Structure formats: C-alpha cells, structure tokens
Amino acid sequence: HLQNMLHQATCDKKLQFICEKPNPNSTVPVPGPSPNSTVPVPAPSYVGDLSWCTSPLQTVGSQCFFFSEGLDAEQLMNRWLALSFCKENGGSLAEPNSLEILKDHYRGRTGVRLWVGAKKSHGSSSFVWELKQENVNASWITAHYLARGDCLQYRSGTNMLHQATCDKKLQFICERPNPNSLVPVP
Numbered sequence: 001h002l003q004n005m006l007h008q009a010t011c012d013k014k015l016q017f018i019c020e021k022p023n024p025n026s027t028v029p030v031p032g033p034s035p036n037s038t039v040p041v042p043a044p045s046y047v048g049d050l051s052w053c054t055s056p057l058q059t060v061g062s063q064c065f066f067f068s069e070g071l072d073a074e075q076l077m078n079r080w081l082a083l084s085f086c087k088e089n090g091g092s093l094a095e096p097n098s099l100e101i102l103k104d105h106y107r108g109r110t111g112v113r114l115w116v117g118a119k120k121s122h123g124s125s126s127f128v129w130e131l132k133q134e135n136v137n138a139s140w141i142t143a144h145y146l147a148r149g150d151c152l153q154y155r156s157g158t159n160m161l162h163q164a165t166c167d168k169k170l171q172f173i174c175e176r177p178n179p180n181s182l183v184p185v186p
Contacts, residue, residue, distance in 0.1 A: 049180070057176055061101040065094055066174040068114070076169035079151045082115045086174035093117030094173035095129045096154075099140055102173075103159040110157035115172040118161070120150040127152055127161075136161065 053064035066089070068082075077085060079093075086092050095117045096102055106112055118136045121128045127136040136152065140161050147163040153170055155162050164170075 050178070052179055053176070060105055061097060063094070063097060063101070064176045064178070066091070066176070067105070068171045068173070071171055073169075076171060077115075078169055079115045079119075079164075079166040079172075082170070082172035082174075083117075086172070089174060089176075091174045091176035092131055094175035095132055096173075096175075099154070099159050099161075102154055102156070106156035112156035113162075113164075113170045114154045114156075115170050116152055116154050116161065117175070118152040119166070 050059045050062070050064060053059045057064050057066050066086070068077075083093050093116055117130050118127045119130060120126070121135075126138070127141065128134065129136060141152065142158060142160040142162050149163040149165040151164050151166040152161045153164045153168070154160075154173070
C-alpha cells in the first residue's frame with residue numbers, strides 16, 4: 001500500500017476522510033469590471049460563540065472541555081478507555097491550545113494527573129496531537145531521564161506534560177469540537 005497517493009474507491013466503502021474548513025479571511029471571485037475582482041469573505045457569525053458548550057462541559061479559553069474530576073479510584077481509566085469514553089460522548093481527548101488554560105483551571109491543586117490527546121509518533125521519540133496531527137511543543141514536555149511511555153499526561157503541580165505508560169489509570173480531559181466549525185459531508 002503506497003502512502004501519499006489518491007486511490008479510486010466505490011462509494012459504499014467505509015473509509016476515513018479529511019474535511020477542510022475554508023479560510024474566513026480568503027477572497028472569492030465576484031462579477032465586476034475586472035475578471036480578477038475579489039471581495040473579502042466575512043468570518044462566519046459563530047466564530048467565538050461557545051453557547052453550544054453546555055454543562056457538564058466547560059468553556060476554557062476558546063475550547064470546550066469535560067474534566068473527569070472527582071472520580072473514585074475504581075472509575076479512573078487507562079488512556080485507551082478514556083479516549084473511548086470521550087469519543088462515545090462526541091469528542092476526543094483534549095488538545096489544549098496552551099498549558100496556561102489548564103494551569104488556571106487547576107490553580108491551587110497539585111498532584112492532579114490527567115490524560116490528554118497526544119501520543120508518541122510511530123517510530124519516533126516525539127509526541128503528536130492525534131487530531132491536529134501536529135507535534136506537541138517540546139517545551140511543554142518535562143525532560144526526565146527516567147521518562148518512559150508512549151502517552152502524555154498533564155500534571156497540575158508542574159503545569160507540564162509528562163510521559164507515561166498508556167495503561168496507567170488516571171483522570172482525563174475530553175474536548176468537544178465546535179459543531180459549527182465542522183464541514184458538513186453530503
């Protein structure tokens with residue numbers, strides 16, 4: 001199977017797909033005196049509107065999170081179960097835009113450990129956000145000579161991400177994407 005190639009398929013196949021959201025600052029051609037006339041496309045009215053992020057979800061910065069706080073020890077989940085829980089509830093493990101928003105949420109509470117949505121890239125020592133498919137900012141990850149594991153957890157006391165084995169049972173943060181920013185698929 002070749003990588004980075006487009007292949008024909010019948011329409012009844014169940015495949016993964018990629019959607020693209022148009023750039024709100026782009027221009028579109030309009031009829032006018034010149035064949036190259038363009039007009040700016042205004043940003044959609046829902047940009048910045050988080051009214052869809054309702055309890056038990058919490059708006060944090062410009063993101064919508066579910067924090068699994070207050071779980072009993074037997075309710076904690078390994079990374080794979082936490083991811084499954086998030087997906088069953090319309091989201092995924094969180095990919096915070098900054099660690100500062102988590103620091104603000106956990107201010108004054110130390111020792112809280114939570115799964116986030118990054119794991120080690122295949123055959124690499126770097127970590128990748130699963131949905132964004134972007135490398136995690138290396139300065140967010142604590143460097144420790146004993147660090148092992150293919151998954152990342154957030155620790156409130158250090159406000160850093162730490163390597164961990166994916167089978168540890170921890171709390172977790174789910175993130176639900178803005179339904180208005182998703183491109184409808186016919």
